[in-house]
Amino acid sequence: MSDYLPFIVLGITTGSIYALAAMGLVVTYTTSGVFNFAHGAVAMVSAYAYYTLTVDWGLAPELAVFLVVLGLGPLVGVIVDRGLFRRLQGAGSAAYVVVSIGLLVALQGLVIIMYGPTSKPVPPIFPQKVVDLGAVNVGYDQIAITTIAAGLGLGLALFFKRTQTGLDMRAVVDDPQLAELTGANASRTTTLAWMLGSSFASLAGVLLAPTLGADALVLILLVVQAFGAAALGRLVSLPIAYAGAIGLGVLGQLSIKWVSEYASGQTWLSGLPQSLPFIALFTVLIVSKKGSFKELTKSVQARSSSQTLAPGSRRFPAIVLTVIVGVGLVIPSLATDSRTTTATTAMAMLIMFSSLSLLLGLSRQISLCHAVFVALGATTLGHLQADGVPFLPALLMAGLVVVPIAGLLAIPAIRLSGLFLALATFGFGVLFQNLLYNTSWVFGTSGQVAVERPTLFGNLLDGTNEFYFFVLAIAVASVVTVELVRATRLGRLLRATADSNVAVETLGINTTAARTVVFCVSGFFAAIAGGLLSSQVTTVGTSSYSFFQSLIWVAVLVAAGSATLGGAALATTMLVAIPAFFTDADVINYQTMFFGIGAILLAQAPNGLVGLVTNLPNTRLWGRMADDGPARAGAHATRRRQRLAPTSATPTSVPATGATR
Amino acid sequence: MTLELRNLHAGYGRTQVLHDINLTVPAGAAVALLGSNGAGKTTLLKTIAGLVTPTSGELRWNGREQSHRSPHRRVADGVCLIPEGRGIFRNLTVAENLAMHTRGRGKAKAVETATRYFPVLGQRLSQTAGTMSGGQQQMLAVARALVTEPALLMIDELSVGLAPVVIDEIFAAIELLRAEGRSLLVVEQYVQRALAIADYVYILNKGRIVFIGEPAQCRSGTIFERYLGEGVA
Structure with a gap:
């Protein structure tokens, strides 16, 4: 038993930090209805602020902790609430998910620009002494962290149960309007809750920093482990979140011992300790009773969903497709070899974005694990080639291998909506990366897989242009297939399901099949894209397809426009083409930050940037610019009214529809 | 304390719902607000409570302009709206709901008052409030008016979906509030019940006030035939 004690002590300590993060998450979720994916980013920013205050400015650690946790944390909470989420009120849950992911991506980019990608050592907060308890030595810091977490947990529970402000916070999420009617200031209450939740994230970040250093991705990922603990309590229970976090912390440490003692030969088990929270997250989400995870954002009255439907998304985009093919065909004759190489990557990425837009734009299901599909496509192609399978059959099989895995994800997709599906796919993505990327089915222990270029009619396509045209052909075929899905019955069905699943089911249509098929189709094409991308570079490694890539892709696609092929094309251009024109290594970080900001700004736009541009002729500004002032603007307004005529034709019907709200 | 609306216009976004509303609830009076579905009754109550902001006109409570004051400030001044469809916090317990009403002051007295009127709430x-029956939920909603003792009580479609015996019990409580001299503004689908407690009747049609009078004037039935359809009275 004494062998285990040090691990248990360590587990309780790390579990206590997860508990702080998890409780902060629960506080903001239960009081504002917003699940903040950027919770880990708040912790990360706080850790870096602590670094700046102590190392750069030379402040005492205690003072720095005080300033960060009680100053920066609440400040970030206010900004996030008032600046980002408040203006979304009434939007669907997808918009909230996208904005918080945008924030996560933007903050990560910003921090790396400011501090660089390497980990920064951070001074300890507590004295580096130990207490000898006989069987085990316990550090002062361990005692302090455990006490702080337990004390704050208890305090928080009492705060919600016993104080009027705590009660107000619970009442506001239940029904904000009614809370106002009983005399609570709903707006101030929500902001207070954000400040509180944010401070908890800050504290978790600052407490983690001395052991881990200030490291953007590591901190985000560690705090994200709190998602699992929070999920155990269905995101709403503080005591279960606390107990779950401690339990996961202890289990994590014990599993480190078990894996090193009994299963050191099993490479896949080496990722088990840090995967436990995600196993918990994914398992809880897919096995819990249907409907037991209730989306709190829905308590806010849903805005008319017609606003989020992209114009023209139901037609086959013949013009856009023609432009893509036209530009695609002339690129090699105009561009240098290196530019054509970039264009090849772009064509493969176009397939990926097109597949992602099927989920994001069409059925409005957020997949945060597309990097897994792409990685599997890439590595499976490599493995099959190594076994002597020719390129095209191998590519097709790589796509098909992903289909059942994507089908597995369709289980949460059918059972869960919006936020929880996003969470499940996120958990799945991290889990897959931690547990399976190092196995021989995927990247193997070396973390790399070699992929060969295709051979067509006996010729190896190793020339830049030859390979480019090969990828172009597959890209066009894939995009046409995706667009056919969008324009035909399945697409209509998915659009309708996204609007109201219940309405579709009352028509006697089984939506389960449609939602399963769309995940499989999307996964298939993502894998095809992965295969092509890998054979372009001929060696692929784990770092190219980390879970964070999935988040960036979602942010880019939302910013560009997730509902049409034009959006996928623009996303590809923004992600692949723009960096090719810059030589500065930092450009990728700036790009990441801007994608995040773009996703935040455009989360509610019907079809991102593409939607804004195509909608330009309908705006007042355009009316003014195109003609000579107010008269023209009036003419435009008349046109607009005529266009909207069927819904508001008679003035008498207007009060009739409005009054029932 | 008098509620006065002068030339009030209000709506949602670009949609105008209320047009040129003139309405007065004198201190201690009961006003019934009637009208067909979609006439704007709920919007009018929400505007008075502060959930909808008027686009123009005056909205005075106790002589003070209210148009841009937030709902919780109006509550503090004695304006209480019990909204349509069970105005309770479904995820809080009954006791916590009552504590929300009293805002931390005199919770024990609130529980005592609520259970005196509605003994079932005491048990x-x-x-969790959302797990009670519809009638009990509505009792809890009405309990807010009992424990906060507002000067103006607005009730929106209290009896929707409730059994007659439950409606009797709830209306008995409202009669008591009326007897205590509180102002009432009631929207109610059971016209006869509304007329029985009202001093004045306003009829709203397509967002405009089309009739102002006393309950006795409504007995003839022609008014209702004109605005609410035949057979209502």
């Missing part, structure tokens, strides 16, 4: 203090 369910620690039950």
Whole structure:
């Protein structure tokens, strides 16, 4: 038993930090209805602020902790609430998910620009002494962290149960309007809750920093482990979140011992300790009773969903497709070899974005694990080639291998909506990366897989242009297939399901099949894209397809426009083409930050940037610019009214529809 | 304390719902607000409570302009709206709902008052409010008016979906509030019940006030035939 004690002590300590993060998450979720994916980013920013205050400015650690946790944390909470989420009120849950992911991506980019990608050592907060308890030595810091977490947990529970402000916070999420009617200031209450939740994230970040250093991705990922603990309590229970976090912390440490003692030969088990929270997250989400995870954002009255439907998304985009093919065909004759190489990557990425837009734009299901599909496509192609399978059959099989895995994800997709599906796919993505990327089915222990270029009619396509045209052909075929899905019955069905699943089911249509098929189709094409991308570079490694890539892709696609092929094309251009024109290594970080900001700004736009541009002729500004002032603007307004005529034709019907709200 | 609306216009976004509303609820009077579905009754109550902001006109409570004051400030001044469809916090317990009403002051007295009027609530203090029956939920909603003792009580479609015996019990409580001299503004689908407690009747049609009078003037039935359809009275 004494062998285990040090691990248990360590587990309780790390579990206590997860508990702080998890409780902060629960506080903001239960009081504002917003699940903040950027919770880990708040912790990360706080850790870096602590670094700046102590190392750069030379402040005492205690003072720095005080300033960060009680100053920066609440400040970030206010900004996030008032600046980002408040203006979304009434939007669907997808918009909230996208904005918080945008924030996560933007903050990560910003921090790396400011501090660089390497980990920064951070001074300890507590004295580096130990207490000898006989069987085990316990550090002062361990005692302090455990006490702080337990004390704050208890305090928080009492705060919600016993104080009027705590009660107000619970009442506001239940029904904000009614809370106002009983005399609570709903707006101030929500902001207070954000400040509180944010401070908890800050504290978790600052407490983690001395052991881990200030490291953007590591901190985000560690705090994200709190998602699992929070999920155990269905995101709403503080005591279960606390107990779950401690339990996961202890289990994590014990599993480190078990894996090193009994299963050191099993490479896949080496990722088990840090995967436990995600196993918990994914398992809880897919096995819990249907409907037991209730989306709190829905308590806010849903805005008319017609606003989020992209114009023209139901037609086959013949013009856009023609432009893509036209530009695609002339690129090699105009561009240098290196530019054509970039264009090849772009064509493969176009397939990926097109597949992602099927989920994001069409059925409005957020997949945060597309990097897994792409990685599997890439590595499976490599493995099959190594076994002597020719390129095209191998590519097709790589796509098909992903289909059942994507089908597995369709289980949460059918059972869960919006936020929880996003969470499940996120958990799945991290889990897959931690547990399976190092196995021989995927990247193997070396973390790399070699992929060969295709051979067509006996010729190896190793020339830049030859390979480019090969990828172009597959890209066009894939995009046409995706667009056919969008324009035909399945697409209509998915659009309708996204609007109201219940309405579709009352028509006697089984939506389960449609939602399963769309995940499989999307996964298939993502894998095809992965295969092509890998054979372009001929060696692929784990770092190219980390879970964070999935988040960036979602942010880019939302910013560009997730509902049409034009959006996928623009996303590809923004992600692949723009960096090719810059030589500065930092450009990728700036790009990441801007994608995040773009996703935040455009989360509610019907079809991102593409939607804004195509909608330009309908705006007042355009009316003014195109003609000579107010008269023209009036003419435009008349046109607009005529266009909207069927819904508001008679003035008498207007009060009739409005009054029932 | 008098509620006065002068040339009030209000709506949602670009949609105008209320047009040129003139309405007065004198201190201690009961006003019934009638009208067909979609006439704007709920919007009018929400505008008075502060959930909808008027686009123009005056909205005075106790002589003070209210148009841009937030709902919780109006509550502090004695304006209480019990909204349509069970105005309770479904995820809080009955006791916590009552504590929300009193804002931390005199919770014990609130529980005592609520259970005196509605004994059934006393047996369910620690039950989550959303799990009670519809009638009990509505009792809890009305309990807010009993424990906060507002000067103006607005009630929106209290009896929707409730059994007659439950409606009787709730209306008995409202009669008591009326007897205490509180102003009432009631929207109610059971016209006869509304007329029985009202001093004045306003009829709203397509967002405009089309009739102002006393209950006795409505007995003839022609008014209702004109605005609410035949057979209502």
